[in-house]
Amino acid sequence: MVTMRDVAERANVSIATVSFVINGTKRVAPQTRARIEAAIEELDYRRNVVARALASSRTRILALLHPDLEARPNATVIQFVMSAAHGARERGYDLVLWPVNDDEQMSHLLAGGLVDGALLMEVRICDSRVDRLVESRVPFALIGRTENDDLPYVDIDFATTIDQAVGHLRSFGHERIALVTQRTKAAPGDEPGRIMRAEAAYLDATAALRRRVRRPPAVIAVEGTSAGGREAARTLHDDFPDATAVVLVNEGASAGLVKGSRALGRSIPDDLSIISASTTRELGEMIEPSLTVMAAPAPQLGRLAADALIDQLEGVQDTPPHLLIPCTLVPGQSVGPPPEGRRR
Amino acid sequence: MVTMRDVAERANVSIATVSFVINGTKRVAPQTRARIEAAIEELDYRRNVVARALASSRTRILALLHPDLEARPNATVIQFVMSAAHGARERGYDLVLWPVNDDEQMSHLLAGGLVDGALLMEVRICDSRVDRLVESRVPFALIGRTENDDLPYVDIDFATTIDQAVGHLRSFGHERIALVTQRTKAAPGDEPGRIMRAEAAYLDATAALRRRVRRPPAVIAVEGTSAGGREAARTLHDDFPDATAVVLVNEGASAGLVKGSRALGRSIPDDLSIISASTTRELGEMIEPSLTVMAAPAPQLGRLAADALIDQLEGVQDTPPHLLIPCTLVPGQSVGPPPEGRRR
DNA sequence: CTGAAAGCGCTTACAG
DNA sequence: CTGAAAGCGCTTACAG
Numbered sequence: 001m002v003t004m005r006d007v008a009e010r011a012n013v014s015i016a017t018v019s020f021v022i023n024g025t026k027r028v029a030p031q032t033r034a035r036i037e038a039a040i041e042e043l044d045y046r047r048n049v050v051a052r053a054l055a056s057s058r059t060r061i062l063a064l065l066h067p068d069l070e071a072r073p074n075a076t077v078i079q080f081v082m083s084a085a086h087g088a089r090e091r092g093y094d095l096v097l098w099p100v101n102d103d104e105q106m107s108h109l110l111a112g113g114l115v116d117g118a119l120l121m122e123v124r125i126c127d128s129r130v131d132r133l134v135e136s137r138v139p140f141a142l143i144g145r146t147e148n149d150d151l152p153y154v155d156i157d158f159a160t161t162i163d164q165a166v167g168h169l170r171s172f173g174h175e176r177i178a179l180v181t182q183r184t185k186a187a188p189g190d191e192p193g194r195i196m197r198a199e200a201a202y203l204d205a206t207a208a209l210r211r212r213v214r215r216p217p218a219v220i221a222v223e224g225t226s227a228g229g230r231e232a233a234r235t236l237h238d239d240f241p242d243a244t245a246v247v248l249v250n251e252g253a254s255a256g257l258v259k260g261s262r263a264l265g266r267s268i269p270d271d272l273s274i275i276s277a278s279t280t281r282e283l284g285e286m287i288e289p290s291l292t293v294m295a296a297p298a299p300q301l302g303r304l305a306a307d308a309l310i311d312q313l314e315g316v317q318d319t320p321p322h323l324l325i326p327c328t329l330v331p332g333q334s335v336g337p338p339p340e341g342r343r344r
Numbered sequence: 345m346v347t348m349r350d351v352a353e354r355a356n357v358s359i360a361t362v363s364f365v366i367n368g369t370k371r372v373a374p375q376t377r378a379r380i381e382a383a384i385e386e387l388d389y390r391r392n393v394v395a396r397a398l399a400s401s402r403t404r405i406l407a408l409l410h411p412d413l414e415a416r417p418n419a420t421v422i423q424f425v426m427s428a429a430h431g432a433r434e435r436g437y438d439l440v441l442w443p444v445n446d447d448e449q450m451s452h453l454l455a456g457g458l459v460d461g462a463l464l465m466e467v468r469i470c471d472s473r474v475d476r477l478v479e480s481r482v483p484f485a486l487i488g489r490t491e492n493d494d495l496p497y498v499d500i501d502f503a504t505t506i507d508q509a510v511g512h513l514r515s516f517g518h519e520r521i522a523l524v525t526q527r528t529k530a531a532p533g534d535e536p537g538r539i540m541r542a543e544a545a546y547l548d549a550t551a552a553l554r555r556r557v558r559r560p561p562a563v564i565a566v567e568g569t570s571a572g573g574r575e576a577a578r579t580l581h582d583d584f585p586d587a588t589a590v591v592l593v594n595e596g597a598s599a600g601l602v603k604g605s606r607a608l609g610r611s612i613p614d615d616l617s618i619i620s621a622s623t624t625r626e627l628g629e630m631i632e633p634s635l636t637v638m639a640a641p642a643p644q645l646g647r648l649a650a651d652a653l654i655d656q657l658e659g660v661q662d663t664p665p666h667l668l669i670p671c672t673l674v675p676g677q678s679v680g681p682p683p684e685g686r687r688r
Numbered sequence: 689c690t691g692a693a694a695g696c697g698c699t700t701a702c703a704g
Numbered sequence: 705c706t707g708a709a710a711g712c713g714c715t716t717a718c719a720g
Binding site for chain 1 (some may be wrong): 351388392393398405417422425426429433438440441442443446452455457569598599600603626629632
């Protein structure tokens with residue numbers, strides 16, 4: 001292995017000077033620099049990142065913490081992960097995957113000093129992992145939000161997204177719109193923030209409408225699987241037969257909802273309009289009929305989260321970043337006017 | 345930050361002894377050990393992994409190299425990644441994501457000394473990245489195979505998988521079976537090994553049959569997208585109208601092939617049987633009708649690849665691992681007998 | 689069974 | 705503009 005010492009000897013300088021030109025941390029006379037650069041080139045020297053990390057107490061490694069990475073993460077989650085990894089890499093950082101559920105284990109990992117910062121996904125409104133993160137004094141950024149707005153985060157703007165979804169359906173004439181969200185193993189009220197915010201946004205966006213047509217909210221929570229989607233179709237059919245449209249915030253259940261509805265004899269979109277919020281356009285294309293989706297800004301948000309964290313680490317920024325980006329409407333074939341008979 | 349020195353002082357021993365008990369690398373008198381353990385507990389000491397890495401020249405970090413991680417990796421790839429990350433973590437290793445296409449950049453990263461070993465995905469038959477890996481002297485394992493069988497690998501057994509898929513279709517009476525694979529940007533002959541092996545296996549498995557019915561092979565390569573799938577449906581319809589069944593080795597095109605075929609008036613499975621090989625059962629369930637799939641053993645293989653690499657790093661194993669696991673047939677509703685008129 | 693000490697390959701005040 | 709040297713927090717022969 002060729003070390004900095006080898007380069008220094010060949011260029012006839014001290015290792016300090018070599019370090020200065022490699023890092024650009026101090027002025028070095030042009031010809032000294034040239035000698036060093038030549039030596040580096042000739043020896044094909046590459047700085048050892050571990051030694052650098054120990055000496056500078058900066059590893060340039062970021063952790064990505066996600067509880068469900070083992071299960072089957074949906075396409076949107078993957079986009080977050082991949083874009084965060086790319087964003088990090090472009091700024092000279094590496095991303096390690098930490099599929100950790102346990103708070104205790106998380107603290108242990110954090111305390112090991114491997115990572116300079118952490119990105120946390122699937123954030124809950126009250127999330128003990130965030131407390132651990134704060135305790136650990138490792139800088140972090142959230143992909144999602146807790147109720148504490150002071151922490152740095154990057155999140156999907158569910159309020160705007162759901163509002164637009166509802167607006168889109170209303171523009172077709174729908175007045176009875178249900179919401180299908182995701183059921184998790186979490187205690188009620190402790191679900192990922194995304195679920196709670198989507199529900200709140202739905203209640204908001206449909207409030208005036210519901211008042212007018214005198215109907216209670218129609219909210220269904222099912223597993224994020226095909227089976228969950230079919231369950232939602234049945235519940236919708238049995239318990240909310242007058243609903244003519246659905247806003248879905250449950251990517252994994254999308255296909256099942258469509259299949260289940262059709263199995264119950266309801267055609268999409270003639271009998272039921274569906275809009276799947278916070279997913280990928282690829283998922284929409286896979287389903288028949290093509291789903292109208294609100295595409296999640298995951299490819300941007302993952303990178304923005306990495307950038308926000310790195311800015312924080314490098315002291316580039318003054319104030320904790322709070323980024324909120326709505327999903328983008330991508331029309332498919334799953335939304336149409338409500339059936340005549342059901343229109344009120 | 346509490347260091348080993350702090351622990352040593354509190355326990356009244358040298359830091360060497362502390363190191364010995366933490367690593368279990370040397371016998372230590374029971375009561376000395378107890379004192380040290382107490383001190384560790386009281387100070388909530390956690391060994392610094394960076395210092396350890398520098399001193400021991402082992403980082404316990406593994407790199408996962410995948411060229412297409414930025415694009416949209418399919419569900420199977422994700423299963424590989426996640427199970428590899430989990431397998432590594434369980435053995436005390438971390439996995440960093442290196443979404444790198446460029447050979448040069450790969451060599452740079454490898455030379456930095458951050459990782460003890462690497463896992464390479466999307467391996468081509470002749471893969472220059474493998475040469476770089478060998479040059480770099482960083483131990484590695486392949487997920488996939490080159491033509492050089494001496495390297496350690498873990499791979500899907502495409503020969504068996506395709507053979508079983510063809511056998512399954514034949515048991516329903518199909519005699520004219522097409523193959524749909526994936527088109528990549530790679531030069532011909534330089535595609536990922538999986539594609540070439542699948543094609544070879546198809547030619548093998550259908551050889552006798554084709555000889556009997558006097559028909560040439562029917563192989564179609566399309567993009568791994570919904571559009572690609574629709575293109576395959578059209579090509580099948582136009583160029584191979586007598587094919588009554590398809591084996592698909594193109595996860596991303598599955599949904600498009602079904603939608604495209606139906607759009608051309610061919611019902612599945614009445615007019616065309618489809619079996620999607622090397623994918624996830626979840627994908628099969630999403631599509632209507634539910635696809636018969638050969639589920640990839642990705643959740644096992646990712647972990648096995650990590651294990652193989654770690655065994656190699658720790659000198660646990662003698663011979664380079666060569667693991668080949670076939671996919672598992674999961675019947676859906678996309679395979680049935682061929683239409684009467686077409687049966688020959 | 690335990691310790692003193694060298695060393696891993698860098699960075700970074702500090703001095704000149 | 706350049707260098708000598710301390711130090712990052714561990715591991716690991718070596719000696720006793």
